[in-house]
Amino acid sequence: MQTSICTTNYNCAHALERHLQSVFSQLSGLEFEYIVVDNHSRDGSWEILRKWASRQPAMRVLSRRSTMGEGRQIAFSHSTGGHVMVLDTDVVYGPLFRRFVDAYFARDPNLSVQAIFCGMFPRDQWIRAGGRRSLNTNEDVDLWIRIARQGTMRWYPVFVGENLKEASASGMADYMSKRYSRGERTIRLLRREWDLFKTRDLGRVDLGSLINGNILDLDLGVSPGSWPQQRSTETRIEHFLGLARELKLSIFAQ
Numbered sequence: 001m002q003t004s005i006c007t008t009n010y011n012c013a014h015a016l017e018r019h020l021q022s023v024f025s026q027l028s029g030l031e032f033e034y035i036v037v038d039n040h041s042r043d044g045s046w047e048i049l050r051k052w053a054s055r056q057p058a059m060r061v062l063s064r065r066s067t068m069g070e071g072r073q074i075a076f077s078h079s080t081g082g083h084v085m086v087l088d089t090d091v092v093y094g095p096l097f098r099r100f101v102d103a104y105f106a107r108d109p110n111l112s113v114q115a116i117f118c119g120m121f122p123r124d125q126w127i128r129a130g131g132r133r134s135l136n137t138n139e140d141v142d143l144w145i146r147i148a149r150q151g152t153m154r155w156y157p158v159f160v161g162e163n164l165k166e167a168s169a170s171g172m173a174d175y176m177s178k179r180y181s182r183g184e185r186t187i188r189l190l191r192r193e194w195d196l197f198k199t200r201d202l203g204r205v206d207l208g209s210l211i212n213g214n215i216l217d218l219d220l221g222v223s224p225g226s227w228p229q230q231r232s233t234e235t236r237i238e239h240f241l242g243l244a245r246e247l248k249l250s251i252f253a254q
Contacts, residue, residue, distance in 0.1 A: 004081030008071030011179035037071035069132035069139030137195035
């Protein structure tokens with residue numbers, strides 16, 4: 001098996017059909033398997049995933065209570081591919097996605113390369129780095145840094161798909177997504193803070209400089225831009241004041 005797509009899903013029924021259609025159509029002709037761990041969705045996602053798996057022999061669906069990082073690692077443990085591809089189930093992938101994958105295998109299959117909304121990782125590098133840890137926040141950056149220490153991490157700051165998540169819930173504001181109930185929003189916010197504490201050593205890494213110094217241009221006719229980041233330089237007091245505002249918002253938002 002050449003490539004194992006390892007992903008997770010939680011309440012993304014609004015995007016799943018378009019996501020799956022885009023992935024299977026764009027990767028037509030390639031040897032790949034699609035493994036998704038559903039985190040006990042309650043919006044019909046499981047039924048959509050099971051329907052697709054019944055029609056796609058290369059697709060496997062699992063149901064586990066898990067964080068994003070843990071879910072991806074569970075998917076990885078059931079995979080067989082020489083390369084791991086990380087995708088998001090609320091993203092619809094277009095032609096540039098396929099061109100990125102083709103260029104990666106033609107030019108740099110021995111590197112780990114992260115485009116925006118798609119990561120490609122040689123299996124041995126994923127294993128040596130320890131894989132994904134149980135995180136919702138920083139689960140991607142956490143692995144990038146460990147692979148970067150091997151000297152094989154590169155970035156391609158180009159969007160290869162369209163994220164269907166609400167703009168108001170992007171990045172660190174994911175807890176405000178309408179996918180979550182009011183109670184879940186508060187729990188997700190507190191979990192974000194716990195993950196930030198667990199990965200606090202990443203705050204010492206100048207991620208922008210690391211990425212800018214390791215950009216890979218695959219000559220796809222799209223110039224790499226800057227990597228979208230929401231890393232803050234606020235003081236501890238500013239952070240806790242902001243958290244208090246966010247807690248209030250998560251509790252009272254409709």
